[in-house]
Amino acid sequence: MKDMLGREEVLSVEDAKGLILKSADFILPHEIEIRIENSLNRILSRDIVSRENLPPFARSTVDGFSVRASDTFGAVETAPAYLNIPHEILMGEEPSFSLTSGEAARISTGGMLPENADAVVMLEHCCTVSEKLIEVLRPAAPGENVIQAGEDCKSGDIILRKGHRLRPQDLGVLAGTGITNVWIYEKPVAAIISTGDEVVPPFGPITTGKIRDINSYVLAGMVETAGGTPVNKGIFPDNYDVLKEVIEDSFKESDLIIISGGSSVGAKDLTAKLINSLGEPGILFHGVSVKPGKPIIYGIANGRPVFGLPGHPAAITVCFELFILPVLRMLTGEKNNLYSRIKKTVRARLSKNISTGSGREEHIRVMLEQRDGGIWAVPVLGKSGLITTLVKADGTIVIPLHKTGLQQGAEVDVELF
């Protein structure tokens, strides 16, 4: 695309995200059944319907005496209600009696109310006259200090919906309603293909001119954090036939393919050619106005999203957050939960002037420092080919497309890693 002056126009981050959303018609991973003990953070593939009332019976929420509320109406300290205690309620057992008028039964928190009892008076509002007689000093309203049968949920209620990510409290409601297994989506598998004739693994000796693989490990960590399963396919030379075979092999077992490396012009052309050769529609965009990360390629081949990433670590992380993460999330099956996607941010003040004006949305790595009674964001400057700048940083700030920089002291929101 060219602008009015004939310059090559590069897609904005928003437009690129829009193209990704429009293309999002992916096949979700299979569902499997697992025990709830292993289901934390997994995504439900079916609605969950309770088969039991919770609680199954009316329970007391306090230690006290179960009563017929009407027996306590009008009770005050100077004219208490006198109630007989002919029975006892054992914890975890069904009372074998029903209350008649003028009777109460001692009950513990969580105990089951006897028949005809409809309220519980707290211990603190009773006086023991004898082992078999109490004074009630305040009236109890019907239902007071009682959780009714099915008040938490009823048999037949949908307690959790398909697409929900299971949190600790969700495991609680499953256990509480007797559900020990759930159907969830398998984690989406992301194949990570590292290219470059100069790249060697972290293990083994290294000869001059070679560099150890960094990007596959960063990507694998990011995929895992996002709820996917990374599969490191290995390191391959910048060769069309070799890479084509690896990608085709990845289609068999992966939901998403990430090709990392290839910052050089030749490598970028190769990745683009590969994505276009593997099936319709092929490349959807090539190049986005973001710094670092501009040369990113996105396409769909064989129904699978395929990303070609530039080789610099800082570009890898920015491209992942902006473009791969949304795709990976769709593939997890998690339903749009606005709030589960909010990032951890810290408001800080910028420690020095930053001038950008690259005509691209810039993502700047910053360290946080606490001094002068405030939090300061200190830019970690350095070439985007360095990994240690990312290691030193606590998060990033974003300078929008059309800003030319930020002044020292400006308030910024730091997105924490």
Place this chain on the structure above:
Amino acid sequence: MKDMLGREEVLSVEDAKGLILKSADFILPHEIEIRIENSLNRILSRDIVSRENLPPFARSTVDGFSVRASDTFGAVETAPAYLNIPHEILMGEEPSFSLTSGEAARISTGGMLPENADAVVMLEHCCTVSEKLIEVLRPAAPGENVIQAGEDCKSGDIILRKGHRLRPQDLGVLAGTGITNVWIYEKPVAAIISTGDEVVPPFGPITTGKIRDINSYVLAGMVETAGGTPVNKGIFPDNYDVLKEVIEDSFKESDLIIISGGSSVGAKDLTAKLINSLGEPGILFHGVSVKPGKPIIYGIANGRPVFGLPGHPAAITVCFELFILPVLRMLTGEKNNLYSRIKKTVRARLSKNISTGSGREEHIRVMLEQRDGGIWAVPVLGKSGLITTLVKADGTIVIPLHKTGLQQGAEVDVELF
């Protein structure tokens, strides 16, 4: 402790946290060595020292021509510098030549600079005259477009510190410097002991008067989220000898013990007695002015932190966040990283008046709703014995000790689950 009017004074949340911090002299879990592929989010138990320079040699950050910068000084479009191209640099190989004055060598991003080259001119700033001759249209400064050998990190540098939690980019720097294994702390083990004569497991039939275990599952999920390993010890009756045996057995394999259930007066007394009987110093506090969660018990027995929690699910989650989480984090070995502990929050407006005035710090569960161009926090009211209030909620708001409530429309920070 009693106040001036003779009322029982209950410990504030801050004072309770202070007591926990003062008591924190726990033994950290053992360290183990694992492959970096499995180390995401684990905590380093040793400093990591690089044994290699990264990169091992000077590399180009662009596609272009490696040059002796001095050969380009003064070059402009109208009077370019002419350089011969007698050699070629192959990706991943050590150049077999050195540049003499007046020479350049084509280089790709990531390629190794030949001897005597000290800068790279981008392709865009060169014109090809013939296969063996180029024009350079701009001067290059020494070091321009080059990452120097060891610029990312040097052999002998400490790249990551003991106590650091490994993030994706940290795996990258480990791989990049040839480190394939790291020593980390094992996850702290939290034994979860469920008590109550009325509690039965989620599996199997249920008889009237019984209730299925919810709390162990909520707690296990929270322990896992916090980086610990939950061990569900099972459900035990409210019996001193039985519980004493289970706790003593838990000491053998656990770093932290959580006794859940026992909201009734008898059960609370039993838990307190148990903690005091198992070793000095015993109970450090019993009761905190927080709602829900007031009856929480904290002690140290046999060198291990022991918590006794009230039985209501909402109280369990509040007590976990306030008191167990800080202890669990100390036990992970993670060094105080202010920023890794920031919670995800959303600023919202309260949908209705809340009056509290219980004389306790109140934690209120809220749902978030987007309407009228803003985000609203809608209190999920309901007894703290209900689990579905936690399932419906997106997070909590906190009303401080001495406030009596909040008005509709008030701005609140919602801590997201």
